[in-house]
Amino acid sequence: MDTTITGKHINHRQLVLLPLPLQGHLSPMLQLANILHSKGFSITILHTSFNSPNPNNYPHFTFLPIPNTCEANIPDKDKQNIVSLFLYINSKFLEPIRECLERLMLEDKGVACLITDAQWFGTQSVADGLKLPRIVHRTSSVSSFLLFAVSPALLDTGCFRPGSYEESRSEALVQGLEPLKVKDLSNFLTSDPEGGCKVLELMAQATKRAQALIWNTFKELEEHDLKALSQDFPGPHFLIGPFHKYFSASSSNLLTPDQASLSWLDKHPPNSVLYVSFGSLVKIKESQFLEIAWGLANSKQPFLWVVRPGSIEGSEWLEPLPYGFLERIVEGRGYIVKWAPQQDVLAHNATGGFWTHNGWNSTLESICEGVPMLCSPSFGDQFPNARYVSDVWKIGVMLDNGFEREEIESAIKRVLVDEEGLELRNKITNIKWKVDRCLKKGGSSYSSLEDLVNYILSF
Numbered sequence: 001m002d003t004t005i006t007g008k009h010i011n012h013r014q015l016v017l018l019p020l021p022l023q024g025h026l027s028p029m030l031q032l033a034n035i036l037h038s039k040g041f042s043i044t045i046l047h048t049s050f051n052s053p054n055p056n057n058y059p060h061f062t063f064l065p066i067p068n069t070c071e072a073n074i075p076d077k078d079k080q081n082i083v084s085l086f087l088y089i090n091s092k093f094l095e096p097i098r099e100c101l102e103r104l105m106l107e108d109k110g111v112a113c114l115i116t117d118a119q120w121f122g123t124q125s126v127a128d129g130l131k132l133p134r135i136v137h138r139t140s141s142v143s144s145f146l147l148f149a150v151s152p153a154l155l156d157t158g159c160f161r162p163g164s165y166e167e168s169r170s171e172a173l174v175q176g177l178e179p180l181k182v183k184d185l186s187n188f189l190t191s192d193p194e195g196g197c198k199v200l201e202l203m204a205q206a207t208k209r210a211q212a213l214i215w216n217t218f219k220e221l222e223e224h225d226l227k228a229l230s231q232d233f234p235g236p237h238f239l240i241g242p243f244h245k246y247f248s249a250s251s252s253n254l255l256t257p258d259q260a261s262l263s264w265l266d267k268h269p270p271n272s273v274l275y276v277s278f279g280s281l282v283k284i285k286e287s288q289f290l291e292i293a294w295g296l297a298n299s300k301q302p303f304l305w306v307v308r309p310g311s312i313e314g315s316e317w318l319e320p321l322p323y324g325f326l327e328r329i330v331e332g333r334g335y336i337v338k339w340a341p342q343q344d345v346l347a348h349n350a351t352g353g354f355w356t357h358n359g360w361n362s363t364l365e366s367i368c369e370g371v372p373m374l375c376s377p378s379f380g381d382q383f384p385n386a387r388y389v390s391d392v393w394k395i396g397v398m399l400d401n402g403f404e405r406e407e408i409e410s411a412i413k414r415v416l417v418d419e420e421g422l423e424l425r426n427k428i429t430n431i432k433w434k435v436d437r438c439l440k441k442g443g444s445s446y447s448s449l450e451d452l453v454n455y456i457l458s459f
């Protein structure tokens with residue numbers, strides 16, 4: 001059945017989407033908006049003024065900034081720390097959000113439902129008060145979500161010691177969620193146990209009360225955890241990802257991608273280059289940066305490395321790099337940019353490996369292009385994502401000792417040069433084929449999207 005909206009459905013089919021103002025959350029929400037728009041819904045994006053999306057890239061949507069009376073006052077310390085940021089916006093922004101929604105509901109178009117990021121947990125009460133269905137969009141994997149949901153209880157059992165994250169790196173398996181380990185629990189539970197637990201509990205409770213969940217993942221990838229998911233969160237669940245494969249590279253970048261990366265890749269043979277990027281939030285120490293640089297240099301493999309300005313503590317950009325690093329030490333084998341067109345880089349046939357922090361978008365993008373990974377998780381869902389990449393799907397290798405030049409050099413060779421790299425590539429290529437199938441007519445994500453459209457139309 002064609003689920004695109006026509007005729008009688010056309011009224012009251014405005015969807016209001018509320019993304020979290022962080023790159024890794026903004027991109028999938030805007031991709032979801034495009035998918036739903038292609039099904040005939042009209043889209044309003046309710047957004048904060050900081051990290052706001054660029055409306056010029058989406059002339060087909062209505063953009064509505066949340067009135068920023070409260071925003072100007074977000075303390076800088078709260079913008080830097082995601083736990084504080086989540087708690088802050090989920091208290092101070094709720095009243096202006098309620099007012100915006102109320103206004104939209106009075107318009108001719110009406111509002112069919114509110115779709116928010118799971119971390120906008122405070123909006124469940126707002127939606128309840130307005131009798132407006134709220135659907136949660138979870139931007140990460142099912143496995144990491146399940147781990148998040150049990151984390152506060154695990155912390156109570158004492159199996160995870162608050163304090164230093166390094167001291168809490170227990171190899172013990174999390175019962176019922178194997179092969180996840182206690183050390184894969186979010187490290188914000190060690191740095192800020194009280195705040196971290198509060199955020200996770202509020203997110204889980206509000207998600208249980210939501211009407212439904214939309215996931216940027218696909219059934220074949222997460223089969224392992226779907227039973228546990230529907231036991232704990234009755235749903236319905238719509239697994240309709242990977243979102244970024246519905247349309248060509250989407251332009252919700254907050255930074256400008258360096259297109260010259262692609263012409264640099266053009267000069268290299270297939271599967272020869274390591275792409276290195278740790279997403280939009282990770283910050284590293286200068287000592288770690290130098291270990292990365294020496295690990296890359298010593299591996300003797302070509303690399304394209306994204307070093308985000310400000311991502312090295314105490315530096316603006318590349319100041320700590322050894323003198324003559326690219327020309328003299330690496331002898332032209334490396335290229336460093338501030339931000340890359342990542343999806344195109346991963347799709348380029350010269351890219352043979354991806355050294356990633358395993359943010360969920362990066363992980364999915366790598367899977368979709370069949371590029372094996374080196375895993376260096378840093379916080380939050382990145383740990384469980386990396387565990388699945390290395391231990392469940394077996395499509396990458398974990399760097400277990402943080403950033404340490406010998407281990408880096410050996411892991412790069414394992415992925416790019418050794419036989420092991422071929423095995424990883426074969427496994428990930430198999431999953432890539434599943435992605436291609438799940439999006440085609442009759443495939444799992446295709447069908448789930450049809451179900452989602454019908455579900456929203458039933459409100």
Ligand code: UDX
Pocket residue numbers: 022023024025027139140253257277278279280281282306338339340341342343358359360361362363365379380381382
């Ligand atoms: C954050 C969290 O860190 C992550 O764990 C969570 O799953 C989502 O929110 P982020 O750290 O930015 O996201 O990582 P990720 O989810 O991988 O998203 C990064 C996005 O930026 C990807 O879509 C990637 O393609 C894009 N990117 C990154 C670029 O386009 N160019 C770059 O140079 C680097």
